[in-house]
Amino acid sequence: MEDQDDVRRVLPDIRRTAADLGFALRNRVKVSLVHPSELGELGPTGARAYGLTELIVVDDRTAQATAVRVMRGLPADLFHRTVAHELGHAWLGETGRRAADAAVEEGLCELISYACLKKLGTPFARSLRDAIVNNPDPVYGDGFRRVHAAVRAHGLARVLTAVSTTGDLPGAGFP
Ligand SMILES: [Zn+2]
Structure with a gap:
Protein backbone atom coordinates (compact mmCIF):
# COMPACT_ATOMS: atom_id res chain seq x y z
CA MET A 1 0.00 0.00 0.00
CA GLU A 2 2.01 2.94 -1.32
CA ASP A 3 -0.34 5.81 -2.16
CA GLN A 4 -3.88 7.17 -1.82
CA ASP A 5 -4.94 5.37 -5.01
CA ASP A 6 -4.14 2.07 -3.28
CA VAL A 7 -6.14 3.28 -0.28
CA ARG A 8 -9.12 4.27 -2.42
CA ARG A 9 -9.14 0.85 -4.06
CA VAL A 10 -9.56 -1.16 -0.86
CA LEU A 11 -11.05 1.23 1.70
CA PRO A 12 -14.72 0.86 0.59
CA ASP A 13 -14.54 -2.90 1.26
CA ILE A 14 -13.19 -2.36 4.76
CA ARG A 15 -15.81 0.30 5.55
CA ARG A 16 -18.55 -1.98 4.23
CA THR A 17 -17.43 -4.96 6.28
CA ALA A 18 -17.23 -2.81 9.41
CA ALA A 19 -20.65 -1.25 8.73
CA ASP A 20 -22.21 -4.67 8.06
CA LEU A 21 -20.96 -5.78 11.46
CA GLY A 22 -22.61 -2.79 13.13
CA PHE A 23 -19.65 -0.41 13.29
CA ALA A 24 -21.08 2.22 10.95
CA LEU A 25 -19.57 5.65 11.46
CA ARG A 26 -21.65 8.83 11.41
CA ASN A 27 -18.62 10.84 10.39
CA ARG A 28 -16.43 9.57 7.61
CA VAL A 29 -12.83 9.28 8.67
CA LYS A 30 -9.98 10.07 6.34
CA VAL A 31 -7.39 7.32 6.05
CA SER A 32 -3.89 8.34 5.02
CA LEU A 33 -0.54 6.61 4.67
CA VAL A 34 2.35 7.94 6.72
CA HIS A 35 6.00 7.27 7.45
CA PRO A 36 6.56 4.96 10.46
CA SER A 37 8.08 7.83 12.47
CA GLU A 38 4.67 9.55 12.42
CA LEU A 39 3.15 6.66 14.35
CA GLY A 40 4.99 7.28 17.58
CA GLU A 41 7.23 5.25 19.83
CA LEU A 42 7.90 1.56 19.75
CA GLY A 43 5.48 -0.33 22.00
CA PRO A 44 6.50 -2.38 25.04
CA THR A 45 7.05 -5.47 22.91
CA GLY A 46 9.28 -3.53 20.51
CA ALA A 47 6.63 -3.74 17.81
CA ARG A 48 5.70 -0.43 16.27
CA ALA A 49 2.01 0.18 15.82
CA TYR A 50 0.93 0.06 12.19
CA GLY A 51 -1.94 2.47 12.67
CA LEU A 52 -3.19 5.34 14.76
CA THR A 53 -6.55 7.04 15.15
CA GLU A 54 -6.65 10.72 15.99
CA LEU A 55 -9.61 11.63 18.12
CA ILE A 56 -10.82 15.07 19.08
CA VAL A 57 -12.82 15.27 22.27
CA VAL A 58 -16.35 16.57 21.66
CA ASP A 59 -17.53 16.52 25.26
CA ASP A 60 -16.57 14.59 28.39
CA ARG A 61 -17.83 11.36 26.88
CA THR A 62 -17.77 11.66 23.13
CA ALA A 63 -14.81 11.88 20.81
CA GLN A 64 -14.79 12.22 17.07
CA ALA A 65 -12.20 10.50 14.96
CA THR A 66 -10.65 12.99 12.58
CA ALA A 67 -8.09 10.82 10.87
CA VAL A 68 -6.67 7.35 10.71
CA ARG A 69 -2.99 7.11 9.87
CA VAL A 70 -1.54 3.86 8.60
CA MET A 71 2.06 2.98 7.91
CA ARG A 72 2.96 3.27 4.24
CA GLY A 73 4.18 0.14 2.49
CA LEU A 74 2.10 -2.47 4.28
CA PRO A 75 0.87 -5.49 2.31
CA ALA A 76 -2.85 -5.11 1.49
CA ASP A 77 -3.98 -7.74 4.02
CA GLU A 94 -18.71 8.14 18.48
CA THR A 95 -20.71 5.95 20.85
CA GLY A 96 -20.13 8.39 23.68
CA ARG A 97 -19.06 5.65 26.09
CA ARG A 98 -15.54 5.08 27.16
CA ALA A 99 -14.83 1.34 27.23
CA ALA A 100 -14.67 -0.09 30.76
CA ASP A 101 -11.06 -1.04 30.26
CA ALA A 102 -8.43 -1.11 27.56
CA ALA A 103 -8.95 -4.83 26.95
CA VAL A 104 -12.62 -4.32 26.03
CA GLU A 105 -11.70 -1.47 23.68
CA GLU A 106 -8.75 -3.17 21.99
CA GLY A 107 -10.56 -6.54 21.98
CA LEU A 108 -13.50 -5.04 20.12
CA CYS A 109 -11.17 -3.43 17.59
CA GLU A 110 -9.37 -6.74 17.11
CA LEU A 111 -12.75 -8.39 16.48
CA ILE A 112 -13.36 -6.09 13.49
CA SER A 113 -9.92 -6.96 12.13
CA TYR A 114 -10.67 -10.62 12.65
CA ALA A 115 -13.91 -10.34 10.65
CA VAL A 133 -6.56 -15.43 18.31
CA ALA A 149 -16.52 -15.20 23.91
CA ALA A 150 -19.15 -12.54 24.62
CA VAL A 151 -20.16 -12.49 20.94
CA ARG A 152 -20.51 -16.27 20.93
CA ALA A 153 -22.62 -16.16 24.10
CA HIS A 154 -24.82 -13.12 23.34
CA GLY A 155 -24.49 -12.34 19.64
CA LEU A 156 -22.67 -9.38 18.15
CA ALA A 157 -25.70 -7.05 18.21
CA ARG A 158 -26.10 -7.41 21.98
CA VAL A 159 -22.39 -6.97 22.58
CA LEU A 160 -22.37 -3.73 20.56
CA THR A 161 -25.46 -2.43 22.35
CA ALA A 162 -23.90 -3.21 25.73
CA VAL A 163 -20.59 -1.57 24.88
CA SER A 164 -22.24 1.52 23.39
CA THR A 165 -24.58 1.98 26.38
CA THR A 166 -22.54 0.74 29.36
CA GLY A 167 -19.00 0.69 28.01
CA ASP A 168 -18.67 -2.94 29.01
CA LEU A 169 -19.48 -6.41 27.73
CA PRO A 170 -22.94 -7.89 28.46
CA GLY A 171 -23.27 -9.28 31.96
CA ALA A 172 -20.02 -7.71 33.13
CA GLY A 173 -21.25 -6.12 36.32
CA PHE A 174 -23.77 -3.65 34.93
CA PRO A 175 -27.47 -4.04 35.74
ZN1 LIG B 1 -6.20 -0.16 19.18
Missing part, protein backbone atom coordinates in the same frame (compact mmCIF):
# COMPACT_ATOMS: atom_id res chain seq x y z
CA LEU A 78 -2.08 -6.05 6.83
CA PHE A 79 -3.54 -2.70 5.76
CA HIS A 80 -7.04 -4.26 6.02
CA ARG A 81 -6.20 -5.59 9.45
CA THR A 82 -4.91 -2.21 10.62
CA VAL A 83 -7.67 0.03 9.24
CA ALA A 84 -10.41 -2.30 10.49
CA HIS A 85 -8.93 -2.09 13.98
CA GLU A 86 -8.70 1.72 13.86
CA LEU A 87 -12.31 2.03 12.64
CA GLY A 88 -13.23 0.32 15.91
CA HIS A 89 -11.60 3.14 17.89
CA ALA A 90 -13.44 5.67 15.72
CA TRP A 91 -16.76 3.88 16.37
CA LEU A 92 -16.13 3.73 20.12
CA GLY A 93 -15.35 7.44 20.10
CA CYS A 116 -12.30 -8.35 7.83
CA LEU A 117 -9.47 -10.88 7.55
CA LYS A 118 -11.97 -13.72 7.41
CA LYS A 119 -13.55 -12.09 4.36
CA LEU A 120 -10.19 -11.76 2.61
CA GLY A 121 -9.59 -15.48 2.94
CA THR A 122 -5.95 -15.43 1.78
CA PRO A 123 -3.26 -17.55 3.49
CA PHE A 124 -1.63 -14.37 4.86
CA ALA A 125 -5.01 -13.15 6.19
CA ARG A 126 -5.44 -16.55 7.85
CA SER A 127 -2.07 -16.27 9.55
CA LEU A 128 -2.95 -12.75 10.76
CA ARG A 129 -6.21 -14.10 12.20
CA ASP A 130 -4.33 -16.89 13.98
CA ALA A 131 -2.02 -14.24 15.42
CA ILE A 132 -5.03 -12.30 16.77
CA ASN A 134 -3.29 -16.56 19.89
CA ASN A 135 -1.88 -13.15 20.83
CA PRO A 136 -0.45 -13.55 24.37
CA ASP A 137 -0.82 -9.81 25.07
CA PRO A 138 -3.08 -9.21 28.13
CA VAL A 139 -4.80 -6.24 26.47
CA TYR A 140 -5.04 -7.16 22.76
CA GLY A 141 -5.07 -10.96 23.05
CA ASP A 142 -7.08 -11.40 26.24
CA GLY A 143 -9.31 -8.53 25.15
CA PHE A 144 -10.07 -10.23 21.85
CA ARG A 145 -10.78 -13.55 23.55
CA ARG A 146 -13.16 -11.87 26.05
CA VAL A 147 -15.02 -10.01 23.31
CA HIS A 148 -15.13 -13.08 21.06
Whole structure:
Protein backbone atom coordinates (compact mmCIF):
# COMPACT_ATOMS: atom_id res chain seq x y z
CA MET A 1 0.00 0.00 0.00
CA GLU A 2 2.01 2.94 -1.32
CA ASP A 3 -0.34 5.81 -2.16
CA GLN A 4 -3.88 7.17 -1.82
CA ASP A 5 -4.94 5.37 -5.01
CA ASP A 6 -4.14 2.07 -3.28
CA VAL A 7 -6.14 3.28 -0.28
CA ARG A 8 -9.12 4.27 -2.42
CA ARG A 9 -9.14 0.85 -4.06
CA VAL A 10 -9.56 -1.16 -0.86
CA LEU A 11 -11.05 1.23 1.70
CA PRO A 12 -14.72 0.86 0.59
CA ASP A 13 -14.54 -2.90 1.26
CA ILE A 14 -13.19 -2.36 4.76
CA ARG A 15 -15.81 0.30 5.55
CA ARG A 16 -18.55 -1.98 4.23
CA THR A 17 -17.43 -4.96 6.28
CA ALA A 18 -17.23 -2.81 9.41
CA ALA A 19 -20.65 -1.25 8.73
CA ASP A 20 -22.21 -4.67 8.06
CA LEU A 21 -20.96 -5.78 11.46
CA GLY A 22 -22.61 -2.79 13.13
CA PHE A 23 -19.65 -0.41 13.29
CA ALA A 24 -21.08 2.22 10.95
CA LEU A 25 -19.57 5.65 11.46
CA ARG A 26 -21.65 8.83 11.41
CA ASN A 27 -18.62 10.84 10.39
CA ARG A 28 -16.43 9.57 7.61
CA VAL A 29 -12.83 9.28 8.67
CA LYS A 30 -9.98 10.07 6.34
CA VAL A 31 -7.39 7.32 6.05
CA SER A 32 -3.89 8.34 5.02
CA LEU A 33 -0.54 6.61 4.67
CA VAL A 34 2.35 7.94 6.72
CA HIS A 35 6.00 7.27 7.45
CA PRO A 36 6.56 4.96 10.46
CA SER A 37 8.08 7.83 12.47
CA GLU A 38 4.67 9.55 12.42
CA LEU A 39 3.15 6.66 14.35
CA GLY A 40 4.99 7.28 17.58
CA GLU A 41 7.23 5.25 19.83
CA LEU A 42 7.90 1.56 19.75
CA GLY A 43 5.48 -0.33 22.00
CA PRO A 44 6.50 -2.38 25.04
CA THR A 45 7.05 -5.47 22.91
CA GLY A 46 9.28 -3.53 20.51
CA ALA A 47 6.63 -3.74 17.81
CA ARG A 48 5.70 -0.43 16.27
CA ALA A 49 2.01 0.18 15.82
CA TYR A 50 0.93 0.06 12.19
CA GLY A 51 -1.94 2.47 12.67
CA LEU A 52 -3.19 5.34 14.76
CA THR A 53 -6.55 7.04 15.15
CA GLU A 54 -6.65 10.72 15.99
CA LEU A 55 -9.61 11.63 18.12
CA ILE A 56 -10.82 15.07 19.08
CA VAL A 57 -12.82 15.27 22.27
CA VAL A 58 -16.35 16.57 21.66
CA ASP A 59 -17.53 16.52 25.26
CA ASP A 60 -16.57 14.59 28.39
CA ARG A 61 -17.83 11.36 26.88
CA THR A 62 -17.77 11.66 23.13
CA ALA A 63 -14.81 11.88 20.81
CA GLN A 64 -14.79 12.22 17.07
CA ALA A 65 -12.20 10.50 14.96
CA THR A 66 -10.65 12.99 12.58
CA ALA A 67 -8.09 10.82 10.87
CA VAL A 68 -6.67 7.35 10.71
CA ARG A 69 -2.99 7.11 9.87
CA VAL A 70 -1.54 3.86 8.60
CA MET A 71 2.06 2.98 7.91
CA ARG A 72 2.96 3.27 4.24
CA GLY A 73 4.18 0.14 2.49
CA LEU A 74 2.10 -2.47 4.28
CA PRO A 75 0.87 -5.49 2.31
CA ALA A 76 -2.85 -5.11 1.49
CA ASP A 77 -3.98 -7.74 4.02
CA LEU A 78 -2.08 -6.05 6.83
CA PHE A 79 -3.54 -2.70 5.76
CA HIS A 80 -7.04 -4.26 6.02
CA ARG A 81 -6.20 -5.59 9.45
CA THR A 82 -4.91 -2.21 10.62
CA VAL A 83 -7.67 0.03 9.24
CA ALA A 84 -10.41 -2.30 10.49
CA HIS A 85 -8.93 -2.09 13.98
CA GLU A 86 -8.70 1.72 13.86
CA LEU A 87 -12.31 2.03 12.64
CA GLY A 88 -13.23 0.32 15.91
CA HIS A 89 -11.60 3.14 17.89
CA ALA A 90 -13.44 5.67 15.72
CA TRP A 91 -16.76 3.88 16.37
CA LEU A 92 -16.13 3.73 20.12
CA GLY A 93 -15.35 7.44 20.10
CA GLU A 94 -18.71 8.14 18.48
CA THR A 95 -20.71 5.95 20.85
CA GLY A 96 -20.13 8.39 23.68
CA ARG A 97 -19.06 5.65 26.09
CA ARG A 98 -15.54 5.08 27.16
CA ALA A 99 -14.83 1.34 27.23
CA ALA A 100 -14.67 -0.09 30.76
CA ASP A 101 -11.06 -1.04 30.26
CA ALA A 102 -8.43 -1.11 27.56
CA ALA A 103 -8.95 -4.83 26.95
CA VAL A 104 -12.62 -4.32 26.03
CA GLU A 105 -11.70 -1.47 23.68
CA GLU A 106 -8.75 -3.17 21.99
CA GLY A 107 -10.56 -6.54 21.98
CA LEU A 108 -13.50 -5.04 20.12
CA CYS A 109 -11.17 -3.43 17.59
CA GLU A 110 -9.37 -6.74 17.11
CA LEU A 111 -12.75 -8.39 16.48
CA ILE A 112 -13.36 -6.09 13.49
CA SER A 113 -9.92 -6.96 12.13
CA TYR A 114 -10.67 -10.62 12.65
CA ALA A 115 -13.91 -10.34 10.65
CA CYS A 116 -12.30 -8.35 7.83
CA LEU A 117 -9.47 -10.88 7.55
CA LYS A 118 -11.97 -13.72 7.41
CA LYS A 119 -13.55 -12.09 4.36
CA LEU A 120 -10.19 -11.76 2.61
CA GLY A 121 -9.59 -15.48 2.94
CA THR A 122 -5.95 -15.43 1.78
CA PRO A 123 -3.26 -17.55 3.49
CA PHE A 124 -1.63 -14.37 4.86
CA ALA A 125 -5.01 -13.15 6.19
CA ARG A 126 -5.44 -16.55 7.85
CA SER A 127 -2.07 -16.27 9.55
CA LEU A 128 -2.95 -12.75 10.76
CA ARG A 129 -6.21 -14.10 12.20
CA ASP A 130 -4.33 -16.89 13.98
CA ALA A 131 -2.02 -14.24 15.42
CA ILE A 132 -5.03 -12.30 16.77
CA VAL A 133 -6.56 -15.43 18.31
CA ASN A 134 -3.29 -16.56 19.89
CA ASN A 135 -1.88 -13.15 20.83
CA PRO A 136 -0.45 -13.55 24.37
CA ASP A 137 -0.82 -9.81 25.07
CA PRO A 138 -3.08 -9.21 28.13
CA VAL A 139 -4.80 -6.24 26.47
CA TYR A 140 -5.04 -7.16 22.76
CA GLY A 141 -5.07 -10.96 23.05
CA ASP A 142 -7.08 -11.40 26.24
CA GLY A 143 -9.31 -8.53 25.15
CA PHE A 144 -10.07 -10.23 21.85
CA ARG A 145 -10.78 -13.55 23.55
CA ARG A 146 -13.16 -11.87 26.05
CA VAL A 147 -15.02 -10.01 23.31
CA HIS A 148 -15.13 -13.08 21.06
CA ALA A 149 -16.52 -15.20 23.91
CA ALA A 150 -19.15 -12.54 24.62
CA VAL A 151 -20.16 -12.49 20.94
CA ARG A 152 -20.51 -16.27 20.93
CA ALA A 153 -22.62 -16.16 24.10
CA HIS A 154 -24.82 -13.12 23.34
CA GLY A 155 -24.49 -12.34 19.64
CA LEU A 156 -22.67 -9.38 18.15
CA ALA A 157 -25.70 -7.05 18.21
CA ARG A 158 -26.10 -7.41 21.98
CA VAL A 159 -22.39 -6.97 22.58
CA LEU A 160 -22.37 -3.73 20.56
CA THR A 161 -25.46 -2.43 22.35
CA ALA A 162 -23.90 -3.21 25.73
CA VAL A 163 -20.59 -1.57 24.88
CA SER A 164 -22.24 1.52 23.39
CA THR A 165 -24.58 1.98 26.38
CA THR A 166 -22.54 0.74 29.36
CA GLY A 167 -19.00 0.69 28.01
CA ASP A 168 -18.67 -2.94 29.01
CA LEU A 169 -19.48 -6.41 27.73
CA PRO A 170 -22.94 -7.89 28.46
CA GLY A 171 -23.27 -9.28 31.96
CA ALA A 172 -20.02 -7.71 33.13
CA GLY A 173 -21.25 -6.12 36.32
CA PHE A 174 -23.77 -3.65 34.93
CA PRO A 175 -27.47 -4.04 35.74
ZN1 LIG B 1 -6.20 -0.16 19.18
